Amino acid sequence: MLRFGTQSINDKGHLTIGGCDSLDLAAAFGTPLYVLDEALVRENCRSYRRAFGERYPEVEVAFAGKALLCQAVCAIMQQEGMLLDVASRGELHTALTAGFPLERIHLHGNCKTEVDLDFALDSGVHRVVVDSLPELRLLSELASRRGIAADIQIRVGPGVKTQTHTFIQTGQDDSKFGLGIASGAALEAAKLAADSDSIRLCGIHAHIGSQLFGLDSYRRAVEVMMEFAARVAAVNGGLEEVNLGGGLGIQYTHEDAPPTIDELAEVIASAMKAEAERLGLALPRLMLEPGRSIVGPAGTTLYRVIVVKELPGVRTYVSVDGGLSDNPRPCMYGAEYEAVIANKADQKPEMTVRVSGAHCETDTLIPEATIQHAEPGDVLAVFATGAYNYAMASNYNRFCRPAMVTVYDGRAEIIIEREQLDDLIRQDRVPERLRQGG
Numbered sequence: 001m002l003r004f005g006t007q008s009i010n011d012k013g014h015l016t017i018g019g020c021d022s023l024d025l026a027a028a029f030g031t032p033l034y035v036l037d038e039a040l041v042r043e044n045c046r047s048y049r050r051a052f053g054e055r056y057p058e059v060e061v062a063f064a065g066k067a068l069l070c071q072a073v074c075a076i077m078q079q080e081g082m083l084l085d086v087a088s089r090g091e092l093h094t095a096l097t098a099g100f101p102l103e104r105i106h107l108h109g110n111c112k113t114e115v116d117l118d119f120a121l122d123s124g125v126h127r128v129v130v131d132s133l134p135e136l137r138l139l140s141e142l143a144s145r146r147g148i149a150a151d152i153q154i155r156v157g158p159g160v161k162t163q164t165h166t167f168i169q170t171g172q173d174d175s176k177f178g179l180g181i182a183s184g185a186a187l188e189a190a191k192l193a194a195d196s197d198s199i200r201l202c203g204i205h206a207h208i209g210s211q212l213f214g215l216d217s218y219r220r221a222v223e224v225m226m227e228f229a230a231r232v233a234a235v236n237g238g239l240e241e242v243n244l245g246g247g248l249g250i251q252y253t254h255e256d257a258p259p260t261i262d263e264l265a266e267v268i269a270s271a272m273k274a275e276a277e278r279l280g281l282a283l284p285r286l287m288l289e290p291g292r293s294i295v296g297p298a299g300t301t302l303y304r305v306i307v308v309k310e311l312p313g314v315r316t317y318v319s320v321d322g323g324l325s326d327n328p329r330p331c332m333y334g335a336e337y338e339a340v341i342a343n344k345a346d347q348k349p350e351m352t353v354r355v356s357g358a359h360c361e362t363d364t365l366i367p368e369a370t371i372q373h374a375e376p377g378d379v380l381a382v383f384a385t386g387a388y389n390y391a392m393a394s395n396y397n398r399f400c401r402p403a404m405v406t407v408y409d410g411r412a413e414i415i416i417e418r419e420q421l422d423d424l425i426r427q428d429r430v431p432e433r434l435r436q437g438g
């Protein structure tokens with residue numbers, strides 16, 4: 001069985017997380033349930049800050065909120081001294097209402113509207129990460145109307161190809177994200193920004209992809225970014241910061257062997273220093289935006305096994321009370337997970353089954369899971385669901401989205417309430433015309 005963070009097995013043979021028995025969690029809070037190992041989240045934040053801080057003079061690590069955001073997560077990130085990267089007004093609103101300091105928030109998005117930019121300028125975020133020339137012109141105009149200068153980074157496409165699912169490759173030239181270096185668009189944006197009184201060009205930004213295992217892509221990204229930084233510095237009279245985005249992969253299955261945070265830090269910090277020296281550039285502030293590698297391994301989803309269907313000579317289907325609506329990743333990206341029967345965690349896995357969800361869809365969660373003998377009523381724990389699960393959850397089939405609890409030192413606390421049936425109809429309206437009984 002895979003083990004993450006504080007996971008263990010107690011004397012009842014049950015999986016425990018954060019000192020809490022997962023069977024008690026399922027009974028107290030219901031299923032499906034997202035369980036977040038707070039100690040592991042904190043440890044991952046600290047590892048990033050330590051690993052990079054030890055190797056590079058000035059570093060800021062932002063948590064990429066798109067991986068998992070709610071007010072309690074904002075609070076944890078604030079306590080851990082992280083910056084926060086938000087990708088929408090919704091994420092920004094979450095951070096603001098959680099009291100996350102504005103001067104530590106970056107606003108992302110490839111398609112920000114005037115309303116988004118107004119909101120960003122009015123709230124006074126630390127950086128707007130500009131993704132296109134029209135956005136840059138609009139931001140400059142909006143800031144100028146307010147008589148202020150907006151602090152920005154320019155998101156560039158570094159033209160670095162990565163080995164990951166095509167949906168989450170973002171560094172290549174053919175991408176909707178950022179301004180291409182190769183096409184000249186990125187330099188044009190830098191010149192425009194340098195010439196504008198209402199824009200302060202603080203840095204350049206790249207995010208080359210997600211769930212990456214190859215450190216070479218990062219080395220290449222640093223080379224490209226530092227070369228570009230030198231060109232931008234020439235037109236901008238210097239450049240304070242280089243932001244390398246997120247992307248470090250995590251272990252979902254026994255086959256996955258991602259690099260450690262220290263290995264990532266070693267490659268990036270040494271490449272940054274070598275490039276700065278080669279180009280005669282002052283070392284810029286280094287920024288990072290990990291999401292998955294902070295929260296992914298810290299999440300476990302608990303489901304109740306509802307139906308076990310043996311199809312003789314074919315396979316056994318184990319259907320659980322969630323699926324596509326709480327974790328669309330297997331359907332979207334063919335993402336792989338491993339699981340354990342939480343109430344039999346001390347027993348040897350003995351059957352290979354297909355774990356399916358409860359939706360009107362072939363929502364396979366795990367095509368071939370080798371697990372303990374599964375029976376209706378068991379609790380199935382799926383590992384490494386902390387990133388892009390709750391964040392991508394939906395109400396498909398009008399399922400209620402699950403609750404989330406943090407577990408820490410034997411205490412479990414709700415951080416996201418389970419949606420109730422009435423939440424599903426809260427926005428529904430029936431025009432008078434349709435009420436008359438047809």
Ligand code: LLP
Nearest residue numbers: 064207210211245246247289290291292388
């Ligand atoms: N910064 C930027 C600008 C990003 O676009 C992303 C992720 C990150 C940072 C954080 O990347 P991470 O460290 O989490 O890899 N829904 C997909 C992942 C989409 C990633 C989008 N951008 C999935 O479930 O695999």
